[in-house]
Amino acid sequence: MIKPQSFYIGLMSGTSLDGIDAVLAKIGSNGEATAVEAVSTPFAAELRKALFELQSPGPNELHREKQAGNALALAYAEAVMQLLNKTKLQSSDITAIGAHGQTIRHQPHLGDMAYTHQTLNPALLAEKTGIDVIADFRSRDLAAGGHGAPLVPAFHAQQFIEDKNLAILNIGGIANLTLLPKNGEVTGFDCGPGNMLMDAWIHEHQGNAFDENGAWALQGKANEALLSKMLSDPFFSKTPPKSTGRDDFHLHWLHEKMGNENYLSEDVQATLLHLTAHSALDALVRHSPLTQKLIVCGGGARNYALMNLFKAKAAHFFKKPLEIITSDAAGIDPQLVEGLAFAWLAWAHKEKRPANLPAVTGAKGPRILGACYPA
């Protein structure tokens, strides 16, 4: 018997540390996913600070990590309740929640000792919502020798289908690419910093959480020598599978690249804008030179200066014209793609379907991802 569509909720709080995206998804028997409703809630200042401080080693980490996991579960539960109120649905209408948690460490290079850690107390989330919670999506892929990231390429592959060589670029804190050739294997990898360094730099200099529409970056001029220094980081030339995070790219990394030179702060912001665009296009042309269309999602798709820069730079990287659009035009709000993907990953877990792509993560084989905490 063909099952009717089911409701799932995807909860994403990503490396930007900007807050929680909660997406109510309708998922059909073949995994076709539609976003029905969404809420985005910013982190309370205290929780954001606690999560930010956990990104690097510090005292009494175990206690602070457990406390942050509880606080995040409560904030996730609040977002779920808002979503249910908005849609007049009950907990019993939802098959499961797919909850990403907050990545505070990502160390995929340690062989059998590799780990990645997404802070969250899924048991508390199940208790507070009365809904099955699927969490810890990355560990199993790591246990199978993979990076545990990126995981969204499998979702992109089933969601964005066109008779073209397509690529999807997610610009969150970190940026990642999914390559969807018309006739060929789906691949994908993290390609470098997305918004994270721009967010950190404007916060340090102007106290803002992010550079709205890249307005501050546009006041400056990219410094070619600094850009080259940044691009000489070995991460950019590494062959996939590869993944990264705050462990590799942070303010200290930026200060190290700047050395003792004096730069105008707006020039540094402009250089970081160029770094995001250059590193993504360079990776795209190297790994998929025949790409015809690029769909951009994630918060960076909302940065007009960045989108314009992509369009301007694409002509230098690609011999043939590259069509560049945001995922709005493909029917999904750019900031909801990852939330929808985690609803889909919860569906895949419930359906006992493997959801990692070994060609992307480098795992030994397909694996069912996540662990279930029943309501």
Ligand SMILES: Nc1ncnc2c1ncn2[C@@H]1O[C@H](COP(=O)(O)OP(=O)(O)OP(=O)(O)O)[C@@H](O)[C@H]1O
């Ligand atoms: N109007 C805008 N102008 C410029 N930047 C924007 C705008 N709107 C959102 N952003 C950027 O998008 C970021 C949030 O993006 P998103 O929610 O995709 O990140 P994330 O999910 O935390 O990251 P990741 O994909 O790395 O897990 C903000 O921190 C900001 O840098």
Ligand SMILES: CC(=O)N[C@H]1[C@@H]2OC[C@@H](O2)[C@@H](O)[C@@H]1O[C@H](C)C(=O)O
């Ligand atoms: C370890 C981790 O949390 N990685 C995130 C991060 O944010 C973007 C990029 O780096 C990607 O690898 C991944 O998230 C998405 C959702 C993924 O797994 O596809």
